Amino acid sequence: MAHPTATEEATTSGLAPFESWGRYPTYNATVRPLHWQGDFPGVLEGIHGGALAVGMGRSYGDVCLLKEGTLLQTTSMNRLLAFDPATGLLTAEAGITLAQILDFAVPRGFFLPVSPGTKYVTLGGAIANDIHGKNHEMAGSFGNHVPQFELVRSNGTHMLCSPRENPDYYAATIGGMGLTGVITWAQLRLKPIVSRGIDYEGIQFHGIDEFLDLKERYKHVEYTVSWIDCVSRGKNFMRGIFMLGDHSKDPGELKTSSKPKLVFPIEAPGFMLNRATISAFNTVFFHKQLKPHVKTVQDYEPFFYPLDAVLKWNRMYGKAGLLQFQYSLPWETAKEGTIAILREITNSGLASFLAVLKTFGDVPSLGMMSFPMPGIMFALDFPIKENVSFPLMQRLGDMTRDFGGRLYSAKDACMTPDQFKAFYPQWERFARYKDPALTSSFWERVTGQEGDR
Amino acid sequence: MSTSANPEPTLPTRRNTDPSAKAEPVIGPKRILVLGATSGIAEACIRLWAERGDSLYLVARNADKLAAVAADARTRGASYVNFAVVDLDKTASHPEMLAHAINSLAGLDIAYLALGILGEQPRAERNFDEAAAILHTNFVAPVSLLTWLSNYCAQRHAGTLAVLSSVAGDRGRKSNYIYGSSKAGLSAFLAGLRNRIDREGVKVITIKPGPVKTAMTQSMKGSEKFADVDKVAATIVKAIDKGQDELYVPGIWRIIMGVIQVIPERIFKKLNL
Numbered sequence: 001m002a003h004p005t006a007t008e009e010a011t012t013s014g015l016a017p018f019e020s021w022g023r024y025p026t027y028n029a030t031v032r033p034l035h036w037q038g039d040f041p042g043v044l045e046g047i048h049g050g051a052l053a054v055g056m057g058r059s060y061g062d063v064c065l066l067k068e069g070t071l072l073q074t075t076s077m078n079r080l081l082a083f084d085p086a087t088g089l090l091t092a093e094a095g096i097t098l099a100q101i102l103d104f105a106v107p108r109g110f111f112l113p114v115s116p117g118t119k120y121v122t123l124g125g126a127i128a129n130d131i132h133g134k135n136h137e138m139a140g141s142f143g144n145h146v147p148q149f150e151l152v153r154s155n156g157t158h159m160l161c162s163p164r165e166n167p168d169y170y171a172a173t174i175g176g177m178g179l180t181g182v183i184t185w186a187q188l189r190l191k192p193i194v195s196r197g198i199d200y201e202g203i204q205f206h207g208i209d210e211f212l213d214l215k216e217r218y219k220h221v222e223y224t225v226s227w228i229d230c231v232s233r234g235k236n237f238m239r240g241i242f243m244l245g246d247h248s249k250d251p252g253e254l255k256t257s258s259k260p261k262l263v264f265p266i267e268a269p270g271f272m273l274n275r276a277t278i279s280a281f282n283t284v285f286f287h288k289q290l291k292p293h294v295k296t297v298q299d300y301e302p303f304f305y306p307l308d309a310v311l312k313w314n315r316m317y318g319k320a321g322l323l324q325f326q327y328s329l330p331w332e333t334a335k336e337g338t339i340a341i342l343r344e345i346t347n348s349g350l351a352s353f354l355a356v357l358k359t360f361g362d363v364p365s366l367g368m369m370s371f372p373m374p375g376i377m378f379a380l381d382f383p384i385k386e387n388v389s390f391p392l393m394q395r396l397g398d399m400t401r402d403f404g405g406r407l408y409s410a411k412d413a414c415m416t417p418d419q420f421k422a423f424y425p426q427w428e429r430f431a432r433y434k435d436p437a438l439t440s441s442f443w444e445r446v447t448g449q450e451g452d453r
Numbered sequence: 454m455s456t457s458a459n460p461e462p463t464l465p466t467r468r469n470t471d472p473s474a475k476a477e478p479v480i481g482p483k484r485i486l487v488l489g490a491t492s493g494i495a496e497a498c499i500r501l502w503a504e505r506g507d508s509l510y511l512v513a514r515n516a517d518k519l520a521a522v523a524a525d526a527r528t529r530g531a532s533y534v535n536f537a538v539v540d541l542d543k544t545a546s547h548p549e550m551l552a553h554a555i556n557s558l559a560g561l562d563i564a565y566l567a568l569g570i571l572g573e574q575p576r577a578e579r580n581f582d583e584a585a586a587i588l589h590t591n592f593v594a595p596v597s598l599l600t601w602l603s604n605y606c607a608q609r610h611a612g613t614l615a616v617l618s619s620v621a622g623d624r625g626r627k628s629n630y631i632y633g634s635s636k637a638g639l640s641a642f643l644a645g646l647r648n649r650i651d652r653e654g655v656k657v658i659t660i661k662p663g664p665v666k667t668a669m670t671q672s673m674k675g676s677e678k679f680a681d682v683d684k685v686a687a688t689i690v691k692a693i694d695k696g697q698d699e700l701y702v703p704g705i706w707r708i709i710m711g712v713i714q715v716i717p718e719r720i721f722k723k724l725n726l
Contacts, residue, residue: 035493035668038517076668079525093521104529 018071021314022060023321024384024413027067027441035076037093037184041154041437043072049453050439051154053178055095055122059129060324061413062441063177069439069453072182074124080104081185088190089147094124094183099308101188103256110190111247113145115304117356124183129410130175130367132377134223134245134304137361141372143174144363149186154437158184163366172433175367177409179434179443195252198223198245200298202289206239208335214242215359222246223303225358229282230342230351230380231275238342240357241289245303257301263311268318281353307354317383322352323413325396326379328360329405334376337403341396345380348392355380368430371408379411390414409442420446482532483507484558486551488541488598489568491518493667494617497686498565499526508533510554514540533558541568542590544597551601563693564602566595566616571669577631584631591635596642603650603657610654615693616643620661620701623710626726647698656696660689663706 015028032043034053044051051070058064065071074095082091088110090101098112099119105111114133116126125131127149132141139145148162151173159181161170173180205211211226218224221244228240307313314322325345329337338357345351355378362374382389393414400407406423407415421427427447434443444450485502487495490511502509503526511526513519516538527534535557539550555561572587599614606612621629622636640659647657664670666679673679680703692700701707716724 033668033671036518037521079521080528081521081524083528 015068018054018065019057020060020062020064021058022324022411022413023314023317023319024323025062025065025441026321027062027065029066029069029071031071031073033073033076034095034182037077037150037152039077040072040152040182040184041156044070044154044437050437052438052440053094053124053128053182055125056097056120058118058121058125059410060322061409061411062445063129063409063412064125065441066439067441067444074122074182077184078122083108085110088192089187090190091185091187092123093185094122094127094149096123097121098123098126099257101190105190106193106196107254107256109192109194109254111193111300113189113191114139114142116142117305118308119305120308123186123188124178127174127183127186128176128178130365130370130372131410132360132372134225134358136363136372136377137219137224137359138222138363140361140363141175141365141367141370143366143370145189146174147187147189149173150184151181152184153181154435169433171366171368172430173367175365175370176430176433177369177440177442179438179440181435181438193247193254195248195250196254196300197248197250197252197297198300198303199248200243200245200296200303202294203242203244204239204286204289204292205242206236208238208338211238211240211242211357212335218242218244225356227285228342228355228357229286230345230355231279231282231349233346237346238339239286241286245298247300248297260309260311262309264313264315267315275349278352285353317381320384323382323384323389323393324379324411325382325393326377326408326411327396327400327405328371328373328375328377328408329400329403330373330375332375333403333405337399337405338376338378340403341378341399344392344396344399348388350382350385350388350392352381352383368426368433369409369424371406371410373406375405379408409446412442415446417446417448483562484510484560485563485565486510486512486554486558486561487565487567488512489566489617490522490536491515492567492569492617493669493682494662494665494685494689495565495567496522496525497682498567498690500529501686501690503527503529503531503534506530506532508558509535510558511536512539512541512550512554514538541594541598544594547594547597548601551598551605555605561602561605561612563613563615564598564606565693566598566614568594569617569619569669571629571673572632574629574631587631588635588638591632592638592642595639599642599646603646603655606655607650607653613656613658613693613696614646615656615658615660615689617660617662618643620663620706620710622661624713624721628726658693658697659699660692661699661701661706661710662689663701663703663709 015030017026018029019026034040047070049069051072052066053074054064054071055074077093077095079093098121116131116133126142127146130141130143151159151161151169159166159169205214223245226240226242228238357378360372360374360377365372397415397419401419401422485507489495491513509526509531511523519536519538523534523536569591577584602614618640619636621633622640625633643657643659662685664679665682665685667682670676670679685702688702
C-alpha cells in the first residue's frame with residue numbers, strides 16, 4: 001500500500017510514568033512497542049534522549065528505566081520461530097515470556113534450563129540480566145543455555161552472536177543490561193521432564209553452619225534455596241528453611257498451568273509493614289512447616305514461582321515501593337560476610353519477609369557483566385522508609401564491597417558509581433560494546449553520566 | 454484501482470475425495486486461508502488454529518513479517534503452513550492467488566479476511582486519495598476477494614467466510630467516519646451475501662470488534678485500555694466454529710452500539726464522538 005497507516009507514522013504518544021517492579025524509582029518515558037524484528041532501528045527515527053529495550057519491567061530498580069527517554073517494549077515481539085524436539089532447542093523472538101515458553105514446552109515434555117523466581121520475564125530480559133535460578137551449582141546462569149542470538153545495533157547492523165561468531169558481543173550482551181543493542185531472537189536449550197511434579201523437601205535450620213552442612217549433604221540435588229528469618233535475634237538468629245527439589249522421575253500429566261486469578265488489590269498503607277507484622281509473618285512461615293523435615297511431591301508452579309500466584313504483589317509495599325538488596329560473596333569471605341551483613345540488617349529493624357539465601361556454584365557465567373560468583377548469594381526486600389532505608393543500603397553496599405562481593409544490577413536502585421566500579425571493574429571494557437543510541441537510568445547513574453544526554 | 458471480472462478458474466484437485474461433495478462436518482484439521490495474516494487480530498487467531506493442528510495458508514504484503522508469523526504457526530503445531538507475499542490492494546491478482554492458495558491447502562474450510570487499515574481521518578477529510586485508499590483496502594479489496602470466494606464455496610455448498618468488519622461501521626462518527634464508512638459498506642455487503650448464500654450451505658460471518666490492543670491501534674488515545682487481543686481471538690475462533698452470523702467482540706459492544714444507533718440524529722450530530 002502506498003499510503004502510510006497510523007502505525008507506520010511515528011507515534012506521538014507522550015511521556016508517562018514507567019514503573020519497574022520495585023516501583024522505585026519511577027521515571028517518565030515514552031513507550032514505543034516493537035512488534036516485529038524489523039522495527040528496530042527504524043523505530044528510533046525522530047526520538048531524542050536515548051532509548052532502551054524493555055520487556056516485562058520485572059527488574060527492580062532502574063536497569064529497565066530511562067528517564068525522559070524512549071522505552072522500546074518488546075512484549076509483542078513474541079513469536080516462536082522453531083523447535084527441535086530431538087534436542088530441545090527452541091528459537092523464539094526476544095519478547096516472549098518464560099510463562100509463554102512454559103505453556104508451549106511443558107505439554108511437550110520440556111522445561112526451562114534455568115528458572116528465576118518469576119516466570120513473567122522475557123527471554124531477552126533473561127539474557128540481558130543473565131538471570132539465575134535455584135540450580136546455579138549445576139546449571140550456571142541463563143546465558144549458559146543460550147547458544148546463539150541475533151543482536152541488532154542502532155546503525156542497522158545485524159550480528160549473529162555465539163561463542164564462535166562475534167564472541168565479544170555475545171559475552172557483552174549476556175548480562176549486558178540491554179545496552180549493547182536489541183536482541184531480536186534467541187535460542188534456548190530446554191531440558192526434558194516427564195512430570196510437572198517436583199520431589200520436594202523442606203528442612204528447618206538454625207544458623208549458617210547448619211545451612212552450609214545441609215548444602216553439602218544435598219549437593220546432588222538439582223534445586224536448592226533457603227528462606228531465612230532476618231528479624232529474629234538471639235537463638236533464632238538466621239533460622240530458616242532449606243528447600244530442595246528435583247524434577248520428579250515418575251511420569252505425570254504434562255498439562256499447561258492455569259492463569260493466576262488473584263491480584264493484590266490495593267496499595268497497602270505504610271503502617272501495615274512494621275516490625276510486629278513482619279515478625280509475626282516470619283514466625284508463621286518458620287512454623288508453617290510443622291515438622292523439622294517434610295517430604296512431598298509439589299507442582300512446579302508453587303516450587304519455582306510462589307509469588308506469581310498473586311499478580312502485582314509489589315503493591316504490598318505501598319506507594320513508596322521497595323528496595324531489594326542482593327549480593328554474592330566469594331567463598332573466602334562468604335560465611336563471615338554473611339553473618340556480619342545479616343547482623344547489620346537484623347539490628348536495623350527494617351528487614352521484611354522475603355529473604356532468600358543460596359549458594360552459587362562454579363560454572364562460569366558467559367557474560368562479561370554477569371552477577372553470580374562462586375559463594376553465597378543473599379536477597380532481601382526492604383520497604384522504603386525516608387532517611388533510614390537509603391543510608392542502610394549504602395552501608396550494606398560498602399560492606400559487600402569490602403568483603404569482595406558484588407550487588408546485582410537487575411535488583412539495584414542504590415549503588416554508587418564507586419561501588420559499581422568496584423563490583424564490576426571490567427565495566428570500561430564492557431562500555432566499548434555499548435550501543436551509542438541506547439542507555440539506561442541505571443547506566444547513567446553508576447557511570448556518573450546523569451544529565452549528559 | 455483495477456477492476457476484475459473475477460472469473461473462477463477450474464481447479465485441479467490434489468485430494469482423493471471430491472471437494473464438491475455435499476457439505477459434511479469436517480473431521481480433523483481445518484483448511485484455513487488467512488488474508489491479511491500479519492494483522493494483530495489475525496495473528497492471534499492463527500496461533501489458536503495452529504495449536505489445534507489446522508492447515509494454514511497465509512497472505513500478507515510484508516515478506517519478513519509473514520515469514521515470522523508462518524514460523525510461529527509451524528512451531529506451534531499447524532499441520533501445514535504455506536504463505537504468499539501479495540499486496541491485496543491489487544485486486545487483479547486475486548483470482549490467481551486464491552486458486553493457488555486453495556490448491557495448496559487441497560480445499561478450503563474457512564476463509565478469514567482480516568485485511569484493513571485505520572488510515573488517517575484528519576488527512577482523509579481533506580484528501581480524497583487518502584479516503585479512497587482506506588475505502589479500497591477496507592471495502593473494495595474484500596469485495597473482490599469475497600466475490601470469488603463466495604462463488605467457489607456456493608458451487609460446493611460448503612465453506613465459511615469469516616470477515617473482520619468493525620463496530621465503527623454501525624454509525625458514522627466525526628472521529629473516524631471514513632474508516633467507519635468502509636466498514637459500514639463491508640457489513641452491508643456481508644449481510645447481503647449471507648442472505649444470498651447461506652441457503653447454499655455457505656456460512657458468512659460478520660465479526661465486529663470494538664477497539665483491540667494491536668499494532669494498528671497503538672497510537673490511538675486510551676489504547677492501553679483496549680481489549681486484549683488473545684481473548685478477542687479466542688472468542689472469534691469459537692464463533693467461527695459455531696457458524697455464528699454476526700459477532701460483537703467483546704460482547705459489551707453489541708449493547709454500546711445498540712445505544713449509539715438509537716440516539717436521534719438531531720442530538721447525535723451535536724455530540725463529540
